[in-house]
Each structure stands twice: as C-alpha cells, then as structure tokens.
Amino acid sequence: RYLRNPETPSAQTTIELNTQVTPTVPQVVWYLNNHPYQTVDYPYTTRLALTPGVHTIYAQVPFTEERSEVVRIEVE
Secondary structure (H helix, E strand, C coil): CECCCCCCCHHHCEEEECCCCCCCCCEEEEEECCEEEEEEECCCCEEEECCCEEEEEEEECCCCCCECCCEEEEEC
C-alpha cells in the first residue's frame, strides 16, 4: 500500500519498476492493469506515476509467454 502526499507534485510521486531476466533479452514490456505501459531496454527499469486505486503490474518478454509474477499495489 502506498500513501500519496497530496502536497507533493504528481511528477514526483513515482515508484521504480525493475526486473531481472535470465538469460538477458533486449527488451521487456511493462504492463499496468493488463495493458501495455512501457517497453524498455535492458536494464528494464522505468518509473510509474502513482495514481489512486488498485493496480496490477508485471513485465513480459515481447512476443513470448515469459513474464514476471503479477504484483498488486494499492495507492491511496
């Protein structure tokens, strides 16, 4: 669970998303609520702006079924 400070600008209320893939692949696609969020190159890191609600997040190797476990977060 994440608690947002309403006085903090939304551009500064983010969390880092990162994952590891073995063997290394060129890219992964981050999914937010089962929709593609961002395609990133190695080292597979990006930032996600926190918005109120319950969200699911996972990373998937493009054009394969290989993906991370789904992580559920709640933002208040």
